[in-house]
Amino acid sequence: MREALQTLSEPLTEVPDASRPPLAEPLLSGRGLTLEIGGRRLLDAIDIDIRPGRRTLVMGANGAGKSLLLRVLHGLVSPTSGHVHWRGRPLDKAARRAQAMVFQRPVMLRRSVVANLSFALGVRGLRGAERGRRIAEALEQARLGDLARRPARVLSGGEQQRLALVRALACDPELLFLDEPTASLDPASTQAIERLVDDAHQRGVTIVMVTHDLGQARRLGDDLVFLHGGRVAETGPAQKLLDAPASEAARAWLEGRLYLGDPGMTT
Amino acid sequence: MKDFTSILAEAIGLIFAGDADLIEIIALSLKVTLSAVVIACLIGLPLGAAVGAFRFPGRTLVTILLNSLMGLPPVVVGLVVYLALSNAGPLGPLQLLYTPTAMVIAQTILVTPIVAALTRQVIEDLDTEYSEQFRSLGVGPLERMKALLWDARYSLLTVALAGFGRAVAEVGAVIIVGGNINHVTRVMTTTIALETSKGNLELALALGVVLLVIAVMVNAAVMGLRASAVRSAYA
Numbered sequence: 001m002r003e004a005l006q007t008l009s010e011p012l013t014e015v016p017d018a019s020r021p022p023l024a025e026p027l028l029s030g031r032g033l034t035l036e037i038g039g040r041r042l043l044d045a046i047d048i049d050i051r052p053g054r055r056t057l058v059m060g061a062n063g064a065g066k067s068l069l070l071r072v073l074h075g076l077v078s079p080t081s082g083h084v085h086w087r088g089r090p091l092d093k094a095a096r097r098a099q100a101m102v103f104q105r106p107v108m109l110r111r112s113v114v115a116n117l118s119f120a121l122g123v124r125g126l127r128g129a130e131r132g133r134r135i136a137e138a139l140e141q142a143r144l145g146d147l148a149r150r151p152a153r154v155l156s157g158g159e160q161q162r163l164a165l166v167r168a169l170a171c172d173p174e175l176l177f178l179d180e181p182t183a184s185l186d187p188a189s190t191q192a193i194e195r196l197v198d199d200a201h202q203r204g205v206t207i208v209m210v211t212h213d214l215g216q217a218r219r220l221g222d223d224l225v226f227l228h229g230g231r232v233a234e235t236g237p238a239q240k241l242l243d244a245p246a247s248e249a250a251r252a253w254l255e256g257r258l259y260l261g262d263p264g265m266t267t
Numbered sequence: 268m269k270d271f272t273s274i275l276a277e278a279i280g281l282i283f284a285g286d287a288d289l290i291e292i293i294a295l296s297l298k299v300t301l302s303a304v305v306i307a308c309l310i311g312l313p314l315g316a317a318v319g320a321f322r323f324p325g326r327t328l329v330t331i332l333l334n335s336l337m338g339l340p341p342v343v344v345g346l347v348v349y350l351a352l353s354n355a356g357p358l359g360p361l362q363l364l365y366t367p368t369a370m371v372i373a374q375t376i377l378v379t380p381i382v383a384a385l386t387r388q389v390i391e392d393l394d395t396e397y398s399e400q401f402r403s404l405g406v407g408p409l410e411r412m413k414a415l416l417w418d419a420r421y422s423l424l425t426v427a428l429a430g431f432g433r434a435v436a437e438v439g440a441v442i443i444v445g446g447n448i449n450h451v452t453r454v455m456t457t458t459i460a461l462e463t464s465k466g467n468l469e470l471a472l473a474l475g476v477v478l479l480v481i482a483v484m485v486n487a488a489v490m491g492l493r494a495s496a497v498r499s500a501y502a
C-alpha cells in the first residue's frame with residue numbers, strides 16, 4: 001500500500017531517453033509542492049528537478065497550475081507544504097538573486113527604457129562604468145538602442161517584453177523563469193524573444209519556461225513537465241513527450257481534445 | 268450701501284493697483300500655506316508610502332485612522348493647537364501662539380492626514396503592480412519605497428496640490444491660533460472674514476478674487492500634470 005501511495009506522489013511517467021546526457025545534480029528542485037488557497041488545492045504534491053544548462057518547459061491546459069508552479073519555484077509564493085531547494089539547500093535570498101523572472105505581462109517602471117535597465121542593475125549593486133556597459137549591451141541585444149530614452153510604457157508589447165527579458169538577463173542570472181513570454185505577440189516579436197532566450201541558453205543560463213505554443217516547445221524545449229489539475233501528469237524529454245505522450249492528459253491536450261479526467265490517469 | 272458691481276470694480280482696482288496691505292496678506296498666506304504643505308509632504312509622503320507598501324499588524328487600523336483624519340474639523344484642530352501653545356499648555360514656553368508658526372502648525376496637522384491618506388492609496392495601487400517584479404529583482408524595503416515614491420511622482424504632486432488647496436482656503440484653525448493680528452498673522456481667509464464683518468467689502472472681495480484665482484490655478488496645474496503624465500505614459 002505504502003509503495004502504491006509513493007508511486008502516485010512521484011512524477012507519473014518518466015520517458016527514458018538514451019540520447020540525454022547523464023543527469024547532473026539539479027540546480028533547483030521542488031519536493032511535495034502543494035499549494036492550497038481558499039480551500040482549493042491548486043498544486044498537488046509536485047516533485048520537480050531543474051537541471052543546470054537545460055531548457056525546461058512547463059505545459060498544460062489553462063488552470064493546470066503552470067504559472068503558480070513558477071512562482072513557487074522562484075520563491076514569490078510560499079507553498080502550503082513541500083520545499084524548494086537551490087543547489088541542495090533551502091531557497092534563500094542569495095539563491096533568489098541568482099534567478100530572474102519575466103512575467104507574461106511585462107512590468108515596466110514608469111521610467112525610460114534606460115532607467116528601467118539602470119534600476120534593475122542598481123538593485124544588484126552595479127554602479128558606474130560596469131552598469132553603463134551592461135545597459136549598452138542589453139539595449140543592443142534587444143535592439144532598443146533607438147528607443148533608449150523613450151518611456152518604457154509607450155513601447156509596443158513586443159518591445160516591452162524584449163526589454164523585460166534583457167533587463168532580467170542583464171542581472172546575470174543562472175536560472176531564468178519565463179511565464180508565457182510570447183503570449184499574444186506577433187511572429188516577429190516571438191522570434192526576437194526566442195532568439196534572446198536561445199542566446200541566453202547558449203551562454204549557459206538555465207531556462208524554465210511556461211508556454212502554450214507547441215511549435216515553440218519543439219524549438220526551445222529540452223525537458224518538458226506536463227501539468228494537469230495541479231499535478232505532474234508526465235515529464236520527460238520534450239521531443240519525445242510531444243511525439244509520444246504517455247499520459248492521457250498530455251495526449252488529449254496535444255490532440256486538442258478536452259480532458260477532464262483524473263490527473264493521475266495514464267494509459 | 269454700494270452695489271455689487273461697484274464693489275467688484277473697486278476690488279479689482281485694489282488688485283491691479285498692487286495695494287501694499289493686499290500684497291502683504293497674500294504673501295503671508297502663501298508663505299504659511301506653502302510651509303505647511305512642505306512639512307505635511309515631508310511627513311505624509313513617507314508615512315503614506317510605508318502604510319501603502321508594507322504589511323504590518325494594525326495596518327488596517329492605521330489606514331482607517333488616516334482616512335478619518337482627512338475630515339478633521341479645522342476649529343477643533345485650532346482649539347487643540349491653541350491649548351497646546353497657550354501659556355498653560357505643554358508648548359507654552361515656546362511662545363508661539365499668535366505667530367505665523369502657530370498657523371503653520373495648525374495647517375500642517377490638517378493637511379498631513381490628507382497627504383498621507385491619498386499617498387497610501389496611490390502607492391498601494393502602484394505596489395500591487397510592481398510587487399512581484401520587485402520581489403523577483405530582490406528590491407530592498409528602502410529602495411522599494413524610493414522607487415514607488417519616484418514612479419508615483421505625478422500622482423503625488425496632485426496629492427500635494429490637493430493639500431495646498433485645503434490649506435490655503437482654511438480659516439477656522441488659523442484664526443484661533445493666529446489671532447488675525449494686522450501685519451503679523453493676517454492671511455487672506457481671516458481678512459475676508461474680518462473685513463466682511465466690518466463692511467469693508469472691497470478688500471474682502473479683492474482677496475476672495477485672489478483666492479478663487481489661486482484655486483483655479485491649482486486645479487489647472489493638477490489637470491495639466493495629469494495630462495502630461497498620461498501623454499508620456501508615466502501615469
